[in-house]
Amino acid sequence: MKKAKILFNNIKALRNYHQHRIELNNPPSFIWLEPTNHCNLKCIMCPNGTDMVNVQKGRMEYELYKNIIDEIKDYASSITLAIGGESMMHSEFFDMIKYASSNGIKVLLNTNATLLNREKADLLLESGVSSVSFAFDGFNKEMYEKARVGSNFDKTLENILYFLELKKKKMLKLPYTVLSILMLEIGNYTEEEKCSFLKRFNNLIDEVRLREVSTWGNTFKDTDEFSFRKHNGFFAPCSRIWSTTCIMWNGDVVPCIYNANHEYVLGNIKDNGLLDIWNNQKIVQLRKSMLEGTYLDISPLCENCIVLGTPTMLGIPSGIRLTLTDAVTNIIGYNFEKFALYFANKLKRGKFSSVTLN
Numbered sequence: 001m002k003k004a005k006i007l008f009n010n011i012k013a014l015r016n017y018h019q020h021r022i023e024l025n026n027p028p029s030f031i032w033l034e035p036t037n038h039c040n041l042k043c044i045m046c047p048n049g050t051d052m053v054n055v056q057k058g059r060m061e062y063e064l065y066k067n068i069i070d071e072i073k074d075y076a077s078s079i080t081l082a083i084g085g086e087s088m089m090h091s092e093f094f095d096m097i098k099y100a101s102s103n104g105i106k107v108l109l110n111t112n113a114t115l116l117n118r119e120k121a122d123l124l125l126e127s128g129v130s131s132v133s134f135a136f137d138g139f140n141k142e143m144y145e146k147a148r149v150g151s152n153f154d155k156t157l158e159n160i161l162y163f164l165e166l167k168k169k170k171m172l173k174l175p176y177t178v179l180s181i182l183m184l185e186i187g188n189y190t191e192e193e194k195c196s197f198l199k200r201f202n203n204l205i206d207e208v209r210l211r212e213v214s215t216w217g218n219t220f221k222d223t224d225e226f227s228f229r230k231h232n233g234f235f236a237p238c239s240r241i242w243s244t245t246c247i248m249w250n251g252d253v254v255p256c257i258y259n260a261n262h263e264y265v266l267g268n269i270k271d272n273g274l275l276d277i278w279n280n281q282k283i284v285q286l287r288k289s290m291l292e293g294t295y296l297d298i299s300p301l302c303e304n305c306i307v308l309g310t311p312t313m314l315g316i317p318s319g320i321r322l323t324l325t326d327a328v329t330n331i332i333g334y335n336f337e338k339f340a341l342y343f344a345n346k347l348k349r350g351k352f353s354s355v356t357l358n
């Protein structure tokens with residue numbers, strides 16, 4: 001019943017977007033939640049790793065986390081446990097996953113896997129997590145360690161492979177596993193190296209995704225090393241703010257994950273309910289400006305965003321595609337997600353930020 005309701009709410013989000021409604025009768029269904037903004041690496045493409053984060057560092061109180069889950073459990077399809085930091089650094093990380101999944105919310109995880117030792121691999125597999133994306137940006141040691149400063153190629157690869165082997169041994173269908181590789185142009189690799197690296201994941205990983213490196217909104221706007229879209233001639237209002245939201249470690253609610261410095265705070269969940277924040281004046285104003293193309297007056301952060309420049313497909317803009325796919329996945333399983341991404345790339349009418357390899 002809840003799954004059908006979530007799907008219906010996503011259809012409402014799409015209708016609201018096309019009808020230019022800015023006060024929404026659909027709740028957010030895809031929620032990013034930040035257990036902590038502390039990280040153990042200094043990645044060259046991340047605001048956190050490059051000391052561009054000026055907000056206080058901290059971790060979400062477990063009581064606050066539980067209150068959030070209790071509040072959103074009737075309408076949230078999934079929470080993605082990671083925004084700016086490494087979530088495995090949170091001491092109650094596994095309890096967090098269990099609490100959300102036992103309340104009927106899918107938990108999706110992005111991790112650098114550096115802390116995923118054997119004990120944690122077992123705990124993670126038993127936690128109820130639905131999907132794990134391993135961020136591993138490089139086909140060889142040189143590339144990887146240049147990007148993921150502070151990490152060790154062999155050790156982290158061993159962590160990931162051990163986890164995947166254990167999942168196979170336990171004959172578990174979930175979590176759905178993704179090897180996420182950012183296409184940073186640093187260092188060289190041969191085709192042979194790439195193939196032998198990827199071969200190690202054969203029959204172990206569900207999906208290998210090559211991803212575009214973004215300028216994290218306008219955070220890295222002064223570099224030309226990362227991707228951004230020039231919006232001349234093409235513009236699709238960001239539909240993420242019609243169906244997703246983000247809750248930072250201190251309870252600040254922001255419109256999107258690129259608010260690493262909590263640039264545009266809509267409210268704080270300790271003071272207001274999420275559904276009140278979802279339709280408050282600040283977000284309504286942002287939606288309006290998005291439709292009118294005046295969003296830079298409200299949030300300069302959107303300036304270089306790759307989401308704005310990602311094409312609409314079959315009338316479905318990229319933000320709602322993400323949440324709609326997530327809602328359909330609830331009903332027919334994870335293979336749909338892979339199929340949807342594959343299909344999107346086949347129909348390619350512009351630039352997409354992810355390509356699935358297998």
Ligand SMILES: C[S@@+](CC[C@H](N)C(=O)[O-])C[C@H]1O[C@@H](n2cnc3c(N)ncnc32)[C@H](O)[C@@H]1O
Nearest residue numbers: 045046082083084085086110111112135213214
């Ligand atoms: C900021 S990280 C935090 C999670 C985890 N600590 C990690 O290292 O992956 C969340 C996701 O953002 C991705 N990411 C980091 N910098 C990026 C950039 N400039 N463009 C696109 N994705 C980026 C990572 O690959 C990861 O999948």
